[in-house]
Amino acid sequence: MKIQQIRNATLKIQYSSITILLDPWLQDRGTGPSFTPVRGKMIGMKNPLNDLPLPPNKILNGVDFCLVTHIHPDHFTADYLPQDIPVMVQNEEDKELMTGMGFSCVTAFEGPELHMGGITITKVPARHGDNLETVAYLGESSGYVLQGEDKTLYLAGDTVYFDGMAQTIDTYHPDVIVLNCCEATMPMGRLIMNLNDVEIICKKAPNATIIATHLDSVNHALLSSDDVRAFAARKKLTQEEIVRDCPSEGKYFRTSDTDEPYPPENRSC
Secondary structure: OEEEEEEOOEEEEEEOOEEEEEOOOOOOOOOOOOOOOOOHHHOOOOOOOOOOOOOHHHHHOOOOEEEOOOOOOOOOOOOOOOOOOOEEEOOHHHHHHHHHOOOOOEEEOOOOEEEEOOEEEEEEEOOOOOOHHHHHHHOOOEEEEEEOOOOOEEEOOOOOOOHHHHHHHHHHOOOEEEEEOOOOEEOOEEOOOOHHHHHHHHHHOOOOEEEEEOOOOOOOOOOOHHHHHHHHHHHOOOOOOOEEEOOOOOOEEOOOOOOOOOOHHHOOO
């Protein structure tokens, strides 16, 4: 397994023989909407806050399909995507939105599982907000568990910590867990994980590699990658309980101690 940070929640994942682009947000810097932050200095800033680390054609090279947790403007736009690229979405509503954008090869989850190239992708619950008003406003968001010849991978998606995450971990025993944890917050409430949530997951899954993402790219975030690194150092998390990686964009995560060392230009923080 190789996981490359692109930007925000966009990851390029090599899993078994399949290459997946998760939540492809390839929009040019500053050409998207500004969200409503609670931190004054970020008000009015247009998203995404930074450039892509690589040309879009290089990001898309070798991708077998896109996997989308939900269609929010910081997780999916049509920019640079071929309209015939295969896309998997969480439900029929998102499929209708996607086909309305002109995409011709869209698959929605009708049951809990989809199968692609020898891997099983299971849709698991997410809770996109820390209160009922926020969840109702933001709508459905999903996480996914990938299983196959490779290690079990849990992509939590846009969620705060809730009992459903504990149930997913207890059911699938993931080896690698990807957490969206910039503590994105709007006046209505917190939208995704904060550091307390991350610590809960570290303790719940002490043998898993925990990967921090959805950082440094949106104007309603309260946490940066530097904050997550400082948190890991401050908590003195053990080798088994560590937010192991939050690399610069375009770099790779290490998903275990047995991974071959990456070249210096691809080494994570």
